[in-house]
Amino acid sequence: MNNHYDIIIIGAGPAGMSASCLASKYKVKILVLDVAISPGGQIFRAVETNQSSHKQKFGTNYLNGIKLVNKFRKCSIDYQSRAKVWHLSENGEVHYLKDNKTHFVKAKHILITTGAQERPFPVTGWTLNGVMTAGAAQILLKESNLGIQNAVFVGTGPLLYLIAHQYLMMDIPIKAVIDTTPLSNYFRAIPKIVGLRGNFNEIYKGIKWIGDIKKSNTFFINRISDLRILGDEEVNAIEYQKNGQWNKIECEHVLLHQGLVPEINISLSVGCRKIWNQQQACWNIDVDKWFQSSLPCISVAGDASSISGAVAAEASGKIAALNILAKLNIITAKNRDQLAIPIHKSLKTEMSIRTFLETLFNPISRFRIPNNNDTIVCRCEEVSAGEIRESVDLGSKGPNQTKSFTRCGMGPCQGRLCGLTVSEIIADQLNCSIEEVGYYRIRPPVTPITLGELSTTKPTVTRSN
Template structure:
C-alpha cells in the first residue's frame, strides 16, 4: 500500500497550491482528484482548454495554469480520476481509480473538496434542461458545449461571468432573470468600505456587466414567483418583476444563487460544523491554519467557507505550512513568518466578500419554497412533505430520512441538505445549529463490489 506524508483530496486551487508548498518543504504528497485532469471546477481542464478558448473564458481562468504546472514538482503524485469514498482512522483513504479499489496511508490529510451550488429549489427545477450555472460553465470550459437558448436565473457574480462568456462565444443568453432587489443593494452599502478595498472584484464585475449590456442581453431584476415550466423538459421561465408577469420561452435554464462549502467528506469523519449567518450555510470549525477538531485533518479552500479561487490557493498554502510544521519539516517560527504574508493577502482578497454576500443574497422563495416544490431531487420529497414531518415531531434532518427518505438517494443530501435544515429550523422555531444536518457516512461515493474485489491491497494483507 502506498504511504505518503500528506494526502490531499481535490486538485482545485486550494489542493494544488498546498501540494506545491508541502512538496517544497520536503513532504511526499499525493493529490487525489475525481476529474481526469487537474484544475478543480474553477480551472477545469485549463491545460487542454486554455489554448482552445482561453480568450473566451478570460484571464483569470488561464491563470490556473500556474497552479496545474506546480503539480509537476518532484515529490507530488497526482492521482487523476480517483474517487475517494472513505476516510478512515490512520488516516487512511479508500478510493477507486480505473475500476479498481485502492488504499493509501498518510501521516496527514488535507480536504480541498471545494464548493457546491447552493440548492435552488423552484417549481420545475428537476426538469431536463434545468442545470446549475456552474454546470453551464463546466460545459463551456471542458467540452465547448454552449446552450443556444438559455435563460440565467438567480443572482451573484458567477451569473455575470457566465453571461459574459456566453456573449463572447456568440451565444448570448436570451435573458437574465435576476433576483436581487434594490433593497439588497442599499443594505449592502454598509459594507462599501470593504468593497472599495476589494476594488478589483468590483471593477471586474462592472466590466462583465458592460459586456452583457453592450450585447443587448435583457436583464430583469427583483424577480420573484419564479417557475420553470414545460412538458418533459424545460420550455419556459415564468416570473414576476416590478408587478408585471413575464414568460420567456427557452431550452435551457441555468440556476445560481451562490455556492456553499461541500462538507460531505469533512462530515463523514465527524468534523464539527456551525452555521455561518453571513454566508447562510454550514462551515467547518477550523483554527487560523485550517486545522479541524479531528486529528491529522486540515481543510482549505471553498470547503472551509466561500472565498473564491484566490483565497482558496492562499488558504491551501497556509494549511500546508501548518501541516509541514506538525510533521516537523519546518519549525513554528518559519511557519509563522511565511504564514503572515499569506494571511495579509487573504484578508485583502476577502475584503469585498461581505458586500457581495449582502448585495446578492440567496432567493428567499428558494430558501422557504412552496409546499409543492421538490426539495430532495433523488427521492422526490417536497417542501410540504418536510413541513408535514415537522408537524409530526420531526426535529432534525436525520429524522426526515425515516419519515420519507429525504436525503437517502444517491446524491446523499448534497442538493437538499441545506434546504431541509432551513425548512425544519423555521417550522420548529429552532436555530440552524440546533436543527443540524444529515449525518454523512461512507461510502461518500458509490463503490461497486467489482471495484472492491479488484482491490489488491486489502487492509488485512497490508498489516
C-alpha cells in the same frame, strides 16, 4: 504504488495544488487524489486545453491558473486523477475508487480541498428536462467549447454574470437573464465597500460584465419576487413575477445559479465539526487560522471550509501546508509563523471583499425555502417540500429523522442537493434556528460504489497479541 504517505491531499483545485507545491519542497511524501481528469478544480477546469484558444473569452483570471497548474505538474508528488474518495477516517486512512477498483492508502495528515458546489435552487420546475445549473453549463463550455443556445440565465452571484459574459464573448445567444438579487441587498452591501482593501478591481469587473450583457441587447430583468419553470417533462417556458404581475418567457433551457456553498460531506463523514455561517447562509467546516479542523490529523482549506474564491483558496492551501509541515516536525513552529506572515497578509486583503459580496448576493429565503408544497426538494428520491413539512408535523425535529420518514437524502448524491433546503424548511416550520435543526449525519461511502468495486479492496492484515 506505496500506500503510506506523509500527507494525502484530496482535491487538486487552487488550494490543493498550492499546498502540494509548497509541501513538496520539503521532500515529504505526498499523494494528491482528485476526481477530475486534470488538475485545476472547477475554477481552472481544462485550463491546459484552453490556454492557446479563447484567451479573451474565458478571461484573464481563468488563464492565470495555467501558471499554478504547470507548477503543480512539476512537483515531486504522487498525483492520481479520476480518483473518487469514498471513505476516510480520522487516523489517516483513505479509501478511493479508480479504474473501477478500490484502493487503500494511509497518511500522517490529510488535507481536504474538495472545493465548492452550487447552492440548491428549489423552485417549481427545477427538475424538468432542460434545466441545469449555470456551473454545469460552464463545465460544458470549458471542456468541450459547447454552449446551450438561447438559454435563460436565472439567479444571483458573480458566477452567473461571469458565465453569461463568457457566453456572449463566444457568440452564444442568450434568451434572457433574470437577476434575483433583491434591491434591499444593494442598500445593505454599499456600506461594506468601506472595508475593502484594494479589491475595487473585482467590483469593477462585475459591473462591466453586467454592462456588457445589457449592451448586447439581451433581455435583462431584475428585482423579481417569484418565479416558476413550466413544462410537463421538458421546459417550455419560465414565468417570473415583478410588481405583482406574472410574465412569461418561452424557452427550452434554463440555467440556475444562486451562489456557491462548501462541499462538506467528506469532511462531515470523518467527524469534522461544522458551524453555521449566517452571512453565507450555509454550513462551514470549523477551522482555525491554520485551517486545522477539530480533528488533529485533518485540515480543510479553500472553499471546502468556507467560500473564499480562487486567490484566497490558493493562500489557504499554503497556510495549511505550512501548519502540516510543523505538525510533522519538518519545520519548526517559529519557521511556520514567519513563512506564513506574508501569506496571511495577502489572504486578509483578498478576504476583505467577501463581506460585500456575501451581503449583496445573499439569496433571499423565498428561493431557498420553497413555498409550493409540490416543489421537489430531494431530486434523487423525489421528495417534495410538502412531504418534508408533513414529517415535521408528525414529530420530525431534524434532517436525520426526516430521512427516516421520507428517504430524503438517501439517494446517490447523499444529500448534497437537498441537505441545505431540508434543514432550512425544518427550521422554518419549527420556528427555530438552523443550528438547533442541524444537518444530515454523513456516513461512508460518501460517493456511490458498487459491491463489485468494493470487493476489489485488498484488506490490510495486522497481527495482534
